[in-house]
Amino acid sequence: MPAPTLIRPFYPEEPGTVPALRADVLVAVVTFTVCALATLVREPHGKGLDATGWLLLGGLVLPLVWRRRAPLAVLLAHFAGAGAFHALDYDHVAPFTATALAVYSLAVAGPRWRTVIVAHALVLVALSVFLWRDVTAGVEVFRVFGWVLAFIIFGELVRLHCQYVIAVNERAERAVRSREEEAARRVAEERLRIARDLHDLLAHSITVIGVRTSVASHLLTTDPGRLDRHSLAEALDAIAETCREARAELRTTLRVLRGDEADDEGTEGSSPPPGLGGIPDLVRHAEEAGARVTLTAGVPEALPPVVGAAAYRIVQEALTNAVRHAGPGVAVTVAVDRTDTALRIAVVDDGGGDGGGDGGRDGGDAAQPPGFGLTGMRERARSIGGVLTAGRRAGGFAVTADLPVAAPGGEPGEDGERVVEVVG
Numbered sequence: 001m002p003a004p005t006l007i008r009p010f011y012p013e014e015p016g017t018v019p020a021l022r023a024d025v026l027v028a029v030v031t032f033t034v035c036a037l038a039t040l041v042r043e044p045h046g047k048g049l050d051a052t053g054w055l056l057l058g059g060l061v062l063p064l065v066w067r068r069r070a071p072l073a074v075l076l077a078h079f080a081g082a083g084a085f086h087a088l089d090y091d092h093v094a095p096f097t098a099t100a101l102a103v104y105s106l107a108v109a110g111p112r113w114r115t116v117i118v119a120h121a122l123v124l125v126a127l128s129v130f131l132w133r134d135v136t137a138g139v140e141v142f143r144v145f146g147w148v149l150a151f152i153i154f155g156e157l158v159r160l161h162c163q164y165v166i167a168v169n170e171r172a173e174r175a176v177r178s179r180e181e182e183a184a185r186r187v188a189e190e191r192l193r194i195a196r197d198l199h200d201l202l203a204h205s206i207t208v209i210g211v212r213t214s215v216a217s218h219l220l221t222t223d224p225g226r227l228d229r230h231s232l233a234e235a236l237d238a239i240a241e242t243c244r245e246a247r248a249e250l251r252t253t254l255r256v257l258r259g260d261e262a263d264d265e266g267t268e269g270s271s272p273p274p275g276l277g278g279i280p281d282l283v284r285h286a287e288e289a290g291a292r293v294t295l296t297a298g299v300p301e302a303l304p305p306v307v308g309a310a311a312y313r314i315v316q317e318a319l320t321n322a323v324r325h326a327g328p329g330v331a332v333t334v335a336v337d338r339t340d341t342a343l344r345i346a347v348v349d350d351g352g353g354d355g356g357g358d359g360g361r362d363g364g365d366a367a368q369p370p371g372f373g374l375t376g377m378r379e380r381a382r383s384i385g386g387v388l389t390a391g392r393r394a395g396g397f398a399v400t401a402d403l404p405v406a407a408p409g410g411e412p413g414e415d416g417e418r419v420v421e422v423v424g
Contacts, residue, residue, distance in 0.1 A: 024065045027101070032061040034097045044091035056085040061098045067105040075118065078102045079125075100151040107155025108162070119152045193383075196376040198250070200313045200320075203373065205246035207324045211289040212239045214328075238288055249274075275308030276336065279315050283334060286319045290328025293319070297336040303343065307403050310380045311336065311345055314388070317373050318347035318399040326351050326396070342386070343403040351396035377401070 035057055039049055049057065060081030063074040079102075082095050103122065107115045216235040276297070283293045303311075315334060322332050326349055335346040374390050377399065381388035386403040 020068070021065070024068060028061055028064045031064060031098050031101055032058060035061060035094050038097065039091040039094040042093075045093050046086075046089045046091045049090055049094070052088070053085070053090045056081055056088070056090070057094060060085060060095055064098060064101060064105075067102060068109075071102075071106040071109040072114070072118075075102045075106050079122075096147070100148055103148055104151045104155040107152045108159050110156075110159050112156065112159075115152060115156060119149060122148065192379065196313070196379060199373070199376055200317050201246060201249050203317065203320050203324075205242055207320050208242050208285050208289050209239050211323060211328050212242070242285070274312040274316075275305065276303065276311055277308075278312050279334070279336065282312070282316050282319055286323055286332065289323050291319070291323050292329070292331045294331075294333045295336075296334065298338065303338075303405055306384055307343055307405050310384055310386070310403055311343055311401075313380055314345055314377050314399070314401050315347060317377050321373055321399075322347070322349040322397065330396075338405070341404055343405050345401040345403070346398070347400075348393065348398040349396045 047053070060078050063077040063081075067074045078098060082099060085095060086092055103118070106118060212235050216232055216239070220232065279297065280295065283295045286293050315336070319332060319334070322330050330349050330351065332347065332349040335344075337344050377390065378388045381401050381403060384403060386401060388399070388401040390399045391397070
C-alpha cells in the first residue's frame with residue numbers, strides 16, 4: 001500500500017500539498033534543534049562540532065523534509081550524511097533524533113520486507129564501521145542503534161494499526177452503502193407494488209364505470225319516449241357502487257403508502273387485502289359491464305396472503321383487459337385450480353365482443369398504445385416466484401399463470417428471491 005495512504009491518518013493534509021510541506025519543514029527544523037541541543041548540553045561522544053560538523057549535521061537533517069514522499073531515498077541520503085559525520089568522529093549521539101525519525105518514516109511507509117532488510121543493513125553497517133575503528137565506540141553505537149531499532153518496530157506497529165483502521169473504515173463504508181442500497185431497493189419495490197395496485201384498481205374501476213356510463217347514455221338517447229327508468233337507475237346505482245368500492249380500495253392503498261399502521265374499525269378502507277374470496281365480485285362486475293363470464297374455482301385450502309393477492313390482481317387485470325379491448329359482449333372463462341405445489345390461473349376470452357377485437361393488449365395495435373397491464377401481471381407473478389404467459393389465441397386472448405404456494409424452503413415471500421423466467 002502506498003506510503004501516503006498509510007500515513008494519511010497522522011497528517012491533516014496529503015503529502016506534497018503546501019500545508020503538508022510546511023509541516024515537514026517545521027519537523028525538520030525541530031529535529032535539527034533537538035540534535036544541536038543534544039551536542040551542546042552534554043559531553044560529546046567524539047569530537048565537538050566545528051563548522052564542518054554543523055554543515056554535516058544540517059545536511060543529514062535536511063532530507064527529512066521529503067520523508068513522507070520518498071522515505072527510502074530520504075533514509076539513504078540521511079545515512080550518506082551520517083556516515084560522513086561519524087567517519088570524522090563527530091559526536092556520535094547528536095544525529096540520533098534524525099536517524100530515529102528517518103527509520104520510523106520508512107517503517108510506517110512499508111512494506112515490511114523492505115523495513116526488515118533496511119533494519120538489518122543498518123545494524124551491520126554501523127557495527128562494521130565502528131568496530132573497525134574502536135571496539136568501545138562500537139559497543140556504544142550498538143546501544144544507541146538499539147533505540148533506533150525500537151523506532152523501527154514502533155513504526156511497523158503504527159503501520160499495522162493504520163492498515164487496521166483503514167480496513168475497519170472501509171468495511172463500515174461498505175456496510176453503510178449496502179444498507180442504503182438495500183433501503184433504496186426496498187423503496188423502489190414498494191413503489192412498484194403500489195403503482196401496480198393503483199393501476200389495477202383504477203383501470204378496472206374506470207373500465208367498469210365507462211361501460212356502465214355507456215349503457216346509461218344508450219338508455220337516455222336511443223328512445224327517450226320509452227325510457228326504462230328501472231334499468232337507468234340500476235346502471236347509475238352500479239356506477240355509484242363501483243365508485244364507492246374503488247374509493248375504499250384506493251384509501252387502503254394510500255394508507256399503506258403513507259405508512260399508517262392502524263386503521264379505525266368501521267372506517268371505510270379498513271378491509272383486509274384482496275384475495276381469492278374477492279374473485280366472484282370481479283366476475284360480477286365484469287358481468288354487469290356486459291361480459292359473459294364462466295368461473296371455475298376449486299381451491300378449498302387456505303393460501304398464503306401474498307399468493308391470494310397476486311391471484312386476485314391477475315384475474316382483475318385480465319377481466320378488465322377483456323372488457324376493454326374485446327367489448328362488453330365478450331365471453332370469458334376464468335379457471336382457478338390448485339395443484340400440489342402451485343395455484344394455476346387461466347383467463348381466456350373469445351374476442352367476440354362488440355369492441356372489435358383484442359388489439360392493444362399485447363402491443364399489436366398501433367391505434368392503442370401498449371399499457372402496463374401485462375407488465376404488471378408478469379411482475380406480480382415473478383415477485384412470488386411464479387410464471388405468467390399472456391398472448392393471442394385462436395379468436396381471442398389467454399392469460400395463464402402458475403403461482404407457487406409451497407416450496408422446500410417454505411412459503412413464497414414478497415421479496416421474490418427465486419429467479420424464474422417469465423414468458424410472454
